[in-house]
Amino acid sequence: MKNYLQLNLSLLYWVFIAPFKGQFFKLSPIIRQMVFIGVRAVPMVALTALTIGITLAMQSARSLQQLGAEIYVPNLVTVALLREMGPVLIAVIVIGRSGSAVAAELGTMKVSEEIEALEVMAINPVRFLIVPRFLAMLVMLPALIILGNYVGIFGGWLVCWLALDFNVAGFILGALESSDLWDLYSGVVKSVVFAWLVITIACNAGMHVEGGAEGVGQATTKSVVHGLLAMLVSNALLTVLFFFGR
């Protein structure tokens, strides 16, 4: 825990203070990490979001049909996706895919003395290794979640169109009517918080590996388990803050 707070502090220093002292971060490693963390996750995220959209629509259609209110399916799908399902499930995918990979990569570097070598070359490992991953995650997770929202809504529309005889305009109207901009924003705010938690937990686990390959394995598991827990708890807290307190 102490390590984790220290990591966050030095991260804040390198992201927000060092650039004003003339130590800018380089763009190319950030872009490389964005491709790795974000772009390569697109197919998985799209598939996840599509299946969620479809299942949400099917389940809500069944329940709403009993009330004769299928007309509200788009509303339900959109709100559920934007507010909760999109951010949470896509964060799960990114934790499993990118968080674990970051922890394993940094852990391997730690046990093969690479991080020590960086320190000895007077290169700060936080600046060199963690800042690019952090910034990449902070941009890419929200981007993935916005993409996921669209794909999920498309999945909902597929169900409505094929099974419930909605026309396109009807679906879009329903979707727009039910959701205000705040639904989208709250999802994006959540995703930024998730991104912060996921990447700092993964980096912290990787940087503090002890022992050899076994330690790397443990750190990878830890990054996933702690990342998921932190993400779900913060999601609950943010939901209270955004939708219950108002």
Next chain:
Amino acid sequence: MNTTADQPVIEVADLYRTFGKRAVINHLSLEIYRGETLVIMGGSGCGKSTLLRHIIGVMKPTSGSIKIFGEETTAMNERELTGIRRRFGMLFQSGALLASLTVGENVALPLIEHTKLTPDEIEQVVKDKLEIVGLKGFERMKPAEISGGMKKRVGLARALALDPELLFSDEPTSGLDPIMTAVVDRLTLDLTRKRGMTAVVVTHDMTSAFRIATRMIMLGRGSIIAQGTPDEIRNCDNPEVQQFINGEADGPVPLNISQDEDHPHIAPRPLVTARGRFHNKTP
């Protein structure tokens, strides 16, 4: 900051470090002067790498003091250490190349980070440094694609990239063939004699040790058993030293460093624990 000729470049005083209860470095003191090539010898596991790690500041001692270029490093924070670290190079026992970068990028890394050279100039320096370690034209390979001895030499090229005043090498010649060993030794000699670099070299290779050393230290059980010029060491009448430099199996050096006294709860009945671990699922 200024070090005169008679002031030691490195001053280690009463260094003490324990892992658990075991003292790996036991009240060790030594001084290293400008232009010297100090060779540190000693059996495997006697604490040579650990000593280097303390001197370069990646490990902190339990007690004792370390001064580099006249400045106390044990109490320094990362930012203060940075200034000193730019002035020395270190070759790790494992090479410690960054696996995600190519050989050329590894050597270029300190130059990119700490100098204002243009990309063309950096490329030229990288080429030169790789050439002096006999690796011309390997810039584009990844560390995973080259042999162990080649990794060592890339690590050496990287350590030399900034033309350091002080070089630490942890077994620079292990894994090298005799010819490459001679090349690396000559490089060390050139740098110390012509450029006034100070070198601290850990090695098990006695031929190489006697070729480059101006002074030698033999470590055992965490402290210095013997030290002196190569001639003094060769003629030293300490039986442990004689056994070591002549490479004899029988002699006073203990073969196994026993941990029993320190970890009584780990040592007994290892086979029983192993059986419990691997066979508990059999019916």
